[in-house]
């Protein structure tokens with residue numbers, strides 16, 4: 001899923017769970033649950049073969065995704081709640097994807113990053129080619145919309 005979705009889930013967890021270990025654990029688990037759902041994302045198919053221009057474009061997409069997520073969280077949850085707890089949930093909600101990027105950048109030479117990515121890959125939705133784009137876009141939008149609604153309600 002795109003970062004906005006993972007960030008929203010983490011932020012909601014951070015706003016509702018009183019303990020930091022609880023926030024960290026649930027935010028990490030939420031990442032795997034969301035990635036299991038069929039979805040659309042902008043992650044390049046052959047990231048290891050990207051040229052400099054491809055990396056710059058990908059970095060811009062990640063930056064825009066992060067910025068949009070932070071603005072959305074600030075607008076919905078930010079003003080009257082504990083920002084440290086919300087940001088902790090947000091951070092641990094996307095940590096798995098951050099470790100995945102680090103694993104690629106370090107060319108899979110770090111054992112911990114490789115181990116973390118193995119778990120991520122095993123849990124992650126795989127059938128991109130077999131699942132129609134319309135269906136994947138629907139689920140991505142539906143889950144993000146559901147999380148936005150949830151952030152307003154709770």
Ligand SMILES: [Zn+2]
Pocket residue numbers: 001031035096097120
């Ligand atoms: Zn992921």
